[in-house]
Amino acid sequence: MKIFIWGMGLMGASLALRLRHEGYEVAGAVRSEKSKKFLEGQGFTVFTDHETILKVLRNYDVLVLGLNIDQCIEALEAVFENDSLKSNLVIFDMCSTKKKLLDFVDSRSQNVAFIGAHPMAGKEQQGPEVADSLLYEDRTVYLTLACETNTQRERALSTALELWQRVGAKTVVIDAERHDNLMAYVSHGLHLVSCLIAKLSGDAPLAGLTASPAAGSYRDMTRIVESSGNMWKTIIESNNKPVSHWLLELAEDAKRLAEEIETNRADIPALFESALKARNRVMHK
Amino acid sequence: MKIFIWGMGLMGASLALRLRHEGYEVAGAVRSEKSKKFLEGQGFTVFTDHETILKVLRNYDVLVLGLNIDQCIEALEAVFENDSLKSNLVIFDMCSTKKKLLDFVDSRSQNVAFIGAHPMAGKEQQGPEVADSLLYEDRTVYLTLACETNTQRERALSTALELWQRVGAKTVVIDAERHDNLMAYVSHGLHLVSCLIAKLSGDAPLAGLTASPAAGSYRDMTRIVESSGNMWKTIIESNNKPVSHWLLELAEDAKRLAEEIETNRADIPALFESALKARNRVMHK
Numbered sequence: 001m002k003i004f005i006w007g008m009g010l011m012g013a014s015l016a017l018r019l020r021h022e023g024y025e026v027a028g029a030v031r032s033e034k035s036k037k038f039l040e041g042q043g044f045t046v047f048t049d050h051e052t053i054l055k056v057l058r059n060y061d062v063l064v065l066g067l068n069i070d071q072c073i074e075a076l077e078a079v080f081e082n083d084s085l086k087s088n089l090v091i092f093d094m095c096s097t098k099k100k101l102l103d104f105v106d107s108r109s110q111n112v113a114f115i116g117a118h119p120m121a122g123k124e125q126q127g128p129e130v131a132d133s134l135l136y137e138d139r140t141v142y143l144t145l146a147c148e149t150n151t152q153r154e155r156a157l158s159t160a161l162e163l164w165q166r167v168g169a170k171t172v173v174i175d176a177e178r179h180d181n182l183m184a185y186v187s188h189g190l191h192l193v194s195c196l197i198a199k200l201s202g203d204a205p206l207a208g209l210t211a212s213p214a215a216g217s218y219r220d221m222t223r224i225v226e227s228s229g230n231m232w233k234t235i236i237e238s239n240n241k242p243v244s245h246w247l248l249e250l251a252e253d254a255k256r257l258a259e260e261i262e263t264n265r266a267d268i269p270a271l272f273e274s275a276l277k278a279r280n281r282v283m284h285k
Numbered sequence: 286m287k288i289f290i291w292g293m294g295l296m297g298a299s300l301a302l303r304l305r306h307e308g309y310e311v312a313g314a315v316r317s318e319k320s321k322k323f324l325e326g327q328g329f330t331v332f333t334d335h336e337t338i339l340k341v342l343r344n345y346d347v348l349v350l351g352l353n354i355d356q357c358i359e360a361l362e363a364v365f366e367n368d369s370l371k372s373n374l375v376i377f378d379m380c381s382t383k384k385k386l387l388d389f390v391d392s393r394s395q396n397v398a399f400i401g402a403h404p405m406a407g408k409e410q411q412g413p414e415v416a417d418s419l420l421y422e423d424r425t426v427y428l429t430l431a432c433e434t435n436t437q438r439e440r441a442l443s444t445a446l447e448l449w450q451r452v453g454a455k456t457v458v459i460d461a462e463r464h465d466n467l468m469a470y471v472s473h474g475l476h477l478v479s480c481l482i483a484k485l486s487g488d489a490p491l492a493g494l495t496a497s498p499a500a501g502s503y504r505d506m507t508r509i510v511e512s513s514g515n516m517w518k519t520i521i522e523s524n525n526k527p528v529s530h531w532l533l534e535l536a537e538d539a540k541r542l543a544e545e546i547e548t549n550r551a552d553i554p555a556l557f558e559s560a561l562k563a564r565n566r567v568m569h570k
Contacts, residue, residue, distance in 0.1 A: 120500045140496040170496045178490055182498050185489035190482060190502045192546075195560035196538045197475060200531065202563025204470035205463055211425040211455045212569040213467050215405045217475045220505040222564050229557030236553050240546050246485065247543035251536045253481045258532035261477075261525050268521050272514030275480035278487025279507045284497040 003163075004028060004060040006053065006075055008039055008046065010123055011094050012066025013131035016044060018167040021133055027060070029053045035128050042128075054078055057085055062159060065093040068234040073104055080108055090159040092117040096183060097238040098144040098176040106147045113152035115160045116144035116176060118183075119169060124226035137168035144176040184242035186282060191224050191232060192247060198222040288448070289313060289345040291338065291360055293324055293331065295408055296379050297351025298416035301329060303452040306418055312345070314338045320413050327413075339363055342370055347444060350378040353519040358389055365393055375444040377402040381468060382523040383429040383461040391432045398437035400445045401429035401461060403468075404454060409511035422453035429461040469527035471567060476509050476517060477532060483507040 003019055005012045005028035012028060016039075020026045027045040030036050039046045047053050057063060063079065065072045072093045079085050090113040093101055098116040105114045121139040123130055141164045146153045157173070164171050174182075201218065236243055260266035279285075288304055290297045290313035297313060301324075305311045312330040315321050324331045332338050342348060348364070350357045357378045364370050375398040378386060383401040390399045406424040408415055426449045431438045442458070449456050459467075486503065521528055545551035564570075 120498070122500070140498065172494060172496055174494075182489050182491075185486045186498045186503045187500055190486070190506050192542060192556070193478065193482065193535075193539065194502070194506060195556050196535060196542065197478065198560040198564040198567075199556075200535055200538060201470045201475070202560075202566050204467050204567065206467075206566065209457060209459075211457055212567060213405070213425065213471045214567050215407070215472055217479070217509050218471045218567065220508055221475050221479060222560070223505055224502050225557060225560040225564055227557065229554035232557060233553040236546060236551065237549055240549055244543045244547040247539050247546065250478075250481060250485055251539035251543060253485060254478065254532050254536035254539065257477060257481065258529045258536060261521060261532065262529035264522055264525055266521065268518040269514035271477070271480050271484075272510060272512065272517060275483040275487075275507070275510040279483040279510055281487050281491065282483075282489065282497060282499050282503065 001025075001062060001159075002060045003062045003064060004057055005064045005066055007066030007071070008035065008044070008128050009066055010126055010128070010130055011119070011121070011135075012064065013039065013128035014121075014133060014135035015064060015066070015094075015167060017042075017131055017133035018136065019163065020044075022166045027056070028066075030128070039128050050078070054082065054085070057089065061088075061090065062163070063089045063091045065091065067093070068231060069093075069095045069097065069101055069238050070234055072101055076105065076108075076114075080112070086112050089113065090156050091115075092156065092160050094119055095238075096188070096235045098142070098179045100238040102144055102146060102176045106150070110147070110150050111152060112146075112150070113156040113159070114146055114150075115153065115156035116142075117160055117164065118142040118144075118179065119164070124224065126228055126231075134168070136164070139169050141169040141171050142179050143171055143173045144179055145173065180239045181242045184239055184246045188235060188239055188243045189246035189250065191227065192236070192243070193250065194222055194224045198225045286310075286347060286444075287345045288347045288349060289342055290349045290351055292351030292356065293320065293329070293413050294351055295411055295413070295415055296404070296406075296420075297349065298324065298413035299406075299418060299420035300349060300351070300379075300452060302327075302416055302418035303421065304448065305329075307451045312341075313351075315413070324413050335363070339367065339370070342374065346373075346375065347448070348374045348376045350376065350380075352378070353516060354378075354380045354382065354386055354523050355519055357386055361390065361393075361399075365397070371397050374398065375441050376400075377441065377445050379404055380523075381473070381520045383427070383464045385523040387429055387431060387461045391435070395432070395435050396437060397431075397435070398441040398444070399431055399435075400438065400441035401427075402445055402449065403427040403429075403464065404449070407512075409509065411513055411516075419453070421449070424454050426454040426456050427464050428456055428458045429464055430458065465524045466527045469524055469531045473520060473524055473528045474531035474535065476512065477521070477528070478535065479507055479509045483510045
């Protein structure tokens, strides 16, 4: 099976390294000359020109989109214009939200072997330079199927299962809407609160302190603000209702707790106890 | 210098291990027979009986309170009843809030060598079994002085500086009220939000998932809910106004952001950028 990875940043290049190690033939595309040079130094064939990419794609069996959701839609528009590409390729993305992309695909064609994929892996840093062939080892990858009338969704699923399992991931098939809602609860909303905490605590009375007042709690709870704001823009915009809902609920919980604490009515031990129970449930402990 | 550590849990026992290693004579007190047995196994002399503790204390130069704030006040009440103990011992605590304890000491005596100490170190686990002689290495320890009319505050400061520097900590002298406000911003409030996040995300649609949906963001942002709720009760109650204020502000920020996201008006890249700047400021990066 020959695999083309369009977008070889951290996620795409990590997948490329591992798939090549597993014996697959892998090439890809990037936008910058710097990334191209770096990946060629790693022995990959890499393209940057849009026309050329669409031309060489006919020699591949699988197209992996290592792009953000807006770029994915743009790339798919181009691929769908070419009937032979559209019907032969198995295509999957790696975006953090799934409904918007699946809705787009379903609205365009019932005859394309597309499947949504969301590997639960990443780093704060970006780019092929920080790629890691073990990035997906033991990580969950969510797979979301096209609509029931799609004639090729079983073929797309079977290819995606094979490839993700070969790179060490645990595959979970899930409905796109449920996936996005779940992500708002366990990841997307959290990134935003992390930013709000970092900003608010940046207003702390720091002047004149010779050492940082930050301990482990601050460090860990704000670690993810180092992520790319541009990447998160597309994620949040494509999942805005569930994220906004989660954030509003948290705001109400925080307001209620603040009022209880102000008047020393809060049951702090019960709060920690129920939080730990909920955490164990989410972490499958 | 002979040191008595009243309360040899994680914090007290870690200090005991390191001070002994540095050549000081160290003994202490605990409540449970289990802890006593464990610490005796480590070669410490350990008392459990209240009367005996007060009797042997006259043989020591320094009393370290490894207790929560309510227990500290109780212990100090007992010490202050004995004039010779009160005037000879240098005393410091290790609590996470300082104003309440300093106010108590100032109201009781102007002739006691007491200083507030808050080492910024800890673990989620409790007890002498998880003590670590390197716990305070390179950590900040805040020292808060008694009121200006206290005749012994310089003596207390000089002893505390010597001991904390010997265990590898970086000492920062700070006003108690400013300390407590700072802690609400960089630690106390964060622990509560961590609980709220863990609880709220525990409501995620988890049924039937064969793998946990939690990635690094969830794991890191909810790690601290494993802390002791009983310990946090006394911390939050002794710092309720600043904590409640911080939490209310966060609630308002979250509500505003939720509304912006709902209508796709949020500037996510700017949010991440300003969060990172604030984080670097707090972390002294």
